[in-house]
Amino acid sequence: MASRLLLLLAALFAAVGCSQAEKVVVDWDIGYVWGARDGYNYRRAIGVNGALPIPPVYVTQGDTLILNVHNSLDVATSVHGHGIFYNGTSYLDGAGMVTQCGIPPGESYTYVIEAHQVGTFWIHGHNHHQNSDGLRTPFIIRERYQSPKYDEEVLFGLEDWYKEESSIKMEQITAPTNATTPPPPTFPYGLINGYNGNDTKPVNFVPGRRYRFRVVSMATTEWFKFSIPGHKLEVIEADGIDCAPYVVDGLDIAPGQRFSAVVTALDQTEFNYIYNVTLYADFVPRLRGMNPRYYQGLIQYREGAPVKRLAVSSDAQLKWANDLDMVALDGMGTLPVDREFRLASQTMRTTDSRNLRMLHKYPYATPQVPTLFTAFTMGKLAMDPRVYGPQTAALVVPHLDAVQVRVGNPTDLVHSFHLHGNTFQVVEHGPVDPKTIVFSPGSNQTLANVPFIPVRRAGPVPMRRDTLVVPPFSYVDFRFRGDNPGAWMFHCHMDTHFAAGLAVTFVVAPDALQATQRLPKELQQMCLRQGIKASGNVVGNQGYNFAGLPPAPVAVQTNGTQPALPPASGPHPAHGPAPSNTVASAQRAAPTSRPQSPN
Ligand SMILES: [Cu+2]
Numbered sequence: 001m002a003s004r005l006l007l008l009l010a011a012l013f014a015a016v017g018c019s020q021a022e023k024v025v026v027d028w029d030i031g032y033v034w035g036a037r038d039g040y041n042y043r044r045a046i047g048v049n050g051a052l053p054i055p056p057v058y059v060t061q062g063d064t065l066i067l068n069v070h071n072s073l074d075v076a077t078s079v080h081g082h083g084i085f086y087n088g089t090s091y092l093d094g095a096g097m098v099t100q101c102g103i104p105p106g107e108s109y110t111y112v113i114e115a116h117q118v119g120t121f122w123i124h125g126h127n128h129h130q131n132s133d134g135l136r137t138p139f140i141i142r143e144r145y146q147s148p149k150y151d152e153e154v155l156f157g158l159e160d161w162y163k164e165e166s167s168i169k170m171e172q173i174t175a176p177t178n179a180t181t182p183p184p185p186t187f188p189y190g191l192i193n194g195y196n197g198n199d200t201k202p203v204n205f206v207p208g209r210r211y212r213f214r215v216v217s218m219a220t221t222e223w224f225k226f227s228i229p230g231h232k233l234e235v236i237e238a239d240g241i242d243c244a245p246y247v248v249d250g251l252d253i254a255p256g257q258r259f260s261a262v263v264t265a266l267d268q269t270e271f272n273y274i275y276n277v278t279l280y281a282d283f284v285p286r287l288r289g290m291n292p293r294y295y296q297g298l299i300q301y302r303e304g305a306p307v308k309r310l311a312v313s314s315d316a317q318l319k320w321a322n323d324l325d326m327v328a329l330d331g332m333g334t335l336p337v338d339r340e341f342r343l344a345s346q347t348m349r350t351t352d353s354r355n356l357r358m359l360h361k362y363p364y365a366t367p368q369v370p371t372l373f374t375a376f377t378m379g380k381l382a383m384d385p386r387v388y389g390p391q392t393a394a395l396v397v398p399h400l401d402a403v404q405v406r407v408g409n410p411t412d413l414v415h416s417f418h419l420h421g422n423t424f425q426v427v428e429h430g431p432v433d434p435k436t437i438v439f440s441p442g443s444n445q446t447l448a449n450v451p452f453i454p455v456r457r458a459g460p461v462p463m464r465r466d467t468l469v470v471p472p473f474s475y476v477d478f479r480f481r482g483d484n485p486g487a488w489m490f491h492c493h494m495d496t497h498f499a500a501g502l503a504v505t506f507v508v509a510p511d512a513l514q515a516t517q518r519l520p521k522e523l524q525q526m527c528l529r530q531g532i533k534a535s536g537n538v539v540g541n542q543g544y545n546f547a548g549l550p551p552a553p554v555a556v557q558t559n560g561t562q563p564a565l566p567p568a569s570g571p572h573p574a575h576g577p578a579p580s581n582t583v584a585s586a587q588r589a590a591p592t593s594r595p596q597s598p599n
Contacts, residue, residue, distance in 0.1 A: 021062040028054075028079070030125075030135060031072035037134070038189035039196040041163035045134040046073065046125065053194025054137035056155060057123060061144045065113040067123070069103060073130075076102025076530070080126035081113055081139060082256060083240045083466045085421055089114075090372060090486025090513065091523055093420055096127035097366035098489050098505060101527035101534075109526070115141045119240030120214045120258040122157075129495050132166035132220040140214060141240075149236055149245075150212035150262045154203055158215065158253070160188035160222040160279060170499040176353040187291045188222060190279035197277055197295030204300050205265035212236070212262050219255040220495045223414075225278040226251040226259075227318065228299055229310045233261035235321050239465040241423055242329040249318035254416035256467040256493035259321060265301070271308035273299040323426040324456050326463035333460055335402040335425060335479040341395050344408035345415055345470065345492075345502060347438070350553040356501045357492075359407070360393035362552050363501025364491070367392050367538040370527070372487035375510040376519040377535035381543065382510035389538025390552050392505050397482035399509035405490075408475040410436040412443055415497060418467040419506070421488040424478040425462035430455035431474055467493060482506075485513035 033047035048054050059065050071077045080094035092111050093099040103109045118141050125135035138157045162169070163186065190197040205211065213233070215226050227233070227250035235246040237260035251259045266273075280292040298307070343359040350356060356363035367374070367389050375382045388394035397403055405424070409415060410432045431453035439445050453474050462479075470476045491503030524534035533540025539548040 021064070022060070023064050023066055024057075024059045025066045025068065026057055027068045027070075029070045029072055030077050030079075030130075033134070037191060037194070037196075038161045038163075039199070040189065041161075043163060044165060046130050047134055052134045053157075053191075054135070056138040056140060056157065058140045058142065059115045060142050061115055061118045063115045063141075065111075065115060067111040067113065068108065069111065070108040071103045071105055074105050076104055076127055077125055077130060077135070078102045078127045079111055079123060079135075080420070081111075081121060081123050082418065083117070083119070083121040083258070083423075084113055084139075085117065085484055086113075086486065087116070087421075087484050088517060090421065090484070090488075090517060091519055093372075093486065093488070094126050095420060095489050097370050098420075098487055099372040100370055100523050101530055101532050102127045103526065104530050107526070109522075117141055117240050118143050119237050119242070120216055120260055121240055122216050122218055122258070124218065129166045129170050129220075129499060131218070132162070132495050136218040138214070138216045138218075147236075150210040152209065153212045153214060155193065156213060156215045156226065156277070157191075157193050158217050158219060158224045158226075158277065158279075159191040159194070160219040161191050162186055162188045162220070166220065166495065169496065173496045173499050174354055174356065174501075187281075187293075188220070188279070190222075190224070190277060190293050190295050192277060192295060192297070197279070197293075198297075200295075200297040202272075202298035202300035203275065207265050207267045207269060207301070210262050210264050212260055214258065214260050215251055215253060216258045217253040217255055219279075221255065222279050222281045223255070224253045225276070225280070225315070225320075226253065228263060228273060228275045229313070230273050230308060231263050231266070231299070233263060233321075235259055235261045235326070238321070238323075238326065238463065239423065239467055241464045243463055244327040244329055246321065246326050247319075248321045249313075250315075250320050252320045254414075254467065254469045254493070256416055256418045257465070257469075269302040270305065272301055272305045273308055275299055323463050323465060323468065324429060324458045327459060327461045328425075328464050331461055332425075332464070334427060334458070334462055335481060337404040337479065338401040339397065340404045340406070342406045342408070343504065344436075345411055345413075347411070348501075348553065348555045351556055352553070354553065356553060357497055358393070358501050359490075360395070360504045362391045362393060364393055364498075364503035364505075365391035365501065365550075368548070369533050369536055369538060369540045370487075371505050371507065371538075373519060373524070373527070373534055374537055375487050375507050375513055376517075378510075378537060379514075380511075381537075382507075382514065385507070386544065387537040388505065388507065389546070389549060392538065393503070394487075394505050394507050396510065397506055397508045399482055399485065399512040401482045402479060403482060403506075404477055404479045406475050406477050407470050408432050408436070409470040409472060410438055412437075412439050412445060412472045414472055415470045415492045415502065416467060416494060417470060417490060418493045419480070419488060419490045420466075421484050421486050421508075422480045422506075423464040423466050424468070424480040425464050426458060426468055426476065426478050427462050428455065428457045428477040429453075429471075429474060437473055482508045485509040485516060
């Protein structure tokens with residue numbers, strides 16, 4: 001009897017042990033699949049294990065995700081955990097030609113993600129814009145002990161879905177082109193959890209229970225709005241950072257962003273309610289208001305119950321989640337500023353008739369050696385941004401420096417910028433110098449139409465995120481500390497903007513990187529097998545020998561204005577007065593001579 005009791009106890013302990021950290025193995029055979037995901041357009045897409053959508057990946061904090069990727073495509077691929085820090089394993093970030101060469105066709109590679117973080121993330125392809133073709137799925141890291149704030153989870157994985165393959169569109173974006181014939185606008189459909197947004201099952205509500213809605217935007221270009229009229233949304237997380245409970249009516253979600261909001265079911269079963277998911281791109285000036293797509297589904301309190309009729313509120317009457325009003329739950333105060341970088345979203349019409357975008361000196365273009373490999377292999381020279389080449393727009397952050405980045409956007413287009421490997425504090429939003437403003441041709445706007453944008457600052461405990469919106473005609477300041485050595489992309493998550501060059505690379509503490517991490521030989525060999533150099537500067541040479549570097553694009557001189565170089569970064573007084581925007585005005589973008597593509 002006693003021994004049986006012991007066995008029982010042992011089994012119990014084993015069971016408890018099993019509920020502790022686990023290895024979660026996920027096998028992805030990435031390949032082409034055919035289907036009409038939106039219900040209309042039959043086309044080739046990219047799925048895993050012969051199917052789309054890709055099942056969401058769930059792990060628990062402390063687990064290790066072993067993601068075995070096999071590449072059955074005919075081009076290279078790589079996979080990025082959006083929002084994951086990869087602290088100590090920067091070479092697993094998955095950004096193509098930044099932290100690795102792509103996995104060649106027919107080969108396999110294993111990504112190991114230690115789930116130190118908690119929250120709502122997503123995993124997506126980061127090579128050839130394969131995410132836009134379906135290679136994307138939510139990645140949820142649950143708390144080991146579920147928060148008492150909610151009873152159940154509801155996942156909303158949102159995608160925009162185009163009728164053509166992304167490679168076709170991306171080629172159009174960067175191809176030398178006649179100035180008067182921009183690529184035709186295409187309006188995607190919205191997908192919810194992988195299927196046409198109107199084909200969702202009801203979300204069942206039990207009175208009094210609390211539901212955590214995890215809303216993940218995996219969009220390529222478009223924005224989504226989410227609301228449940230008749231119910232408040234209590235935001236508790238954004239981009240993997242818990243926040244103080246923040247009650248709003250709706251979520252406005254940019255490409256790459258995530259929110260968790262707790263919704264308490266009403267104490268009734270008389271009526272059912274509706275949730276709204278709206279896909280829109282009316283921030284494109286010449287298309288304003290033209291292409292929202294409305295999706296609705298049922299919040300079901302009782303099968304067959306009538307839907308409650310509510311007065312319709314305009315979006316302007318509703319309260320939408322705003323980063324500057326959010327407070328990080330861990331109480332981390334505003335960082336000081338050791339160093340400041342100023343970036344500005346600009347367009348460049350090149351002498352070879354391309355319409356490119358840039359944030360720094362030049363439109364981003366991938367280097368001939370992954371930037372991280374340059375950081376690992378250039379010794380002391382790795383601290384010099386020049387070794388990464390002009391078009392990677394490398395910004396070197398000394399170890400543990402607190403950095404402020406001002407991203408100016410003097411255009412009439414909105415952007416959604418994502419920083420790999422880090423979260424940043426969103427600290428300030430304000431107007432750009434009116435003298436720097438550039439309108440998209442055909443927008444029919446003048447300075448008189450530019451909205452008044454007041455300077456707004458976050459409170460003493462700013463929200464941290466990994467993806468932030470920079471609205472038209474405005475700047476946003478964000479801060480982060482260089483405590484995660486690696487090469488981290490900062491890019492617009494609207495894929496056509498990214499493809500046109502709207503990106504830079506923060507190379508954080510290459511000295512600490514060399515001292516604390518080892519670049520896996522396996523990754524270097526993966527490059528060599530494809531004829532790509534795996535060490536040295538931007539072109540794989542030693543020192544400052546840049547023989548073989550392709551020429552950087554040259555801007556067409558327009559009104560004598562050529563994008564100016566940003567200033568050298570330098571020490572900045574902590575908590576000093578808000579820096580003036582004179583730098584942004586010096587960086588006036590060369591006006592383009594054709595309408596911008598909405599996509
Ligand atoms: Cu953008």
